[in-house]
Amino acid sequence: MSAAQAPNPDFAQLVPSVVLSMPAAAHLGFHFSRVEPGDVEIVQPHRRELTQHDGYFQGGVLGSLADFAAGSAAGTLLPVGWVNMTIDYTVKILAPAKGPTVVARGRVIKPGALLTIAAADVFSVEEAGETLCATALVTMRNVRLAAA
Template sequence: MHAPNPDFAARLEKVVLAMPLAREIGLAFRSITAGAVELEIPYREQLSFRPGQMQATAIFAAADFAAVAAAATLLPPGWANATIDCALKIIGPADGGKLVARGKVVNAGRLLTVSSAEVYSVRDGREALCATALATARNIEPRQ
């Protein structure tokens, strides 16, 4: 995939990490390439619904951020995007020390981009798939 903005990775990281929720949950990018991202969110008791297990909201945030950030890597300079739909399917517990989410673009259009994400629970260095998501992002032109 081709990213029309040569500074897409730096811009994406700056924009996402400026969001209060991203900072609050401890989101960190592990890799950013054209059409794909990998990020992680560490386990914290504030994100759990019982000791040692992350709440669905944290899993959703990991999936949504990964999918829509992947879509953002393909935006022209000055454009932004926002989630307009995201379906999450939890298939296992998020009972590790962190979540790792991998997002990738499925279909990039001018106004809408569809992306997917897989979220893994990482315990002792081993990943276990805990959720999948399909998200649609609205691509927003800069105001003239």
């Protein structure tokens, strides 16, 4: 969604800062590799504690990465003083994810004043290339922060 305009000029620093301050994000240990208006990419290194018994990323982790990527993409389009929260998401797991990294690419489908609809695709990255392993549709509730 490269044609989108970010109403907050500091979105590229603010979104990663807010997201990475969340305990769940800190536990996962991902980082942002791209932050643009309506479009983000996060990279999750493979870690044993995020896997099932056979070394594949656990499905809930893939869902969390999709949620963080889509929500972050939506967050890039919020005005100053606003945040968002997930109210609904649907994840379809399409293939196992076992590579050294997983990449989640979030994008805004339909921004709105109250609700923003976003999506994310999650890829397992290995030497041979990327494999689409999950896709998600996410609804975010936009919330104006109370003045401090």
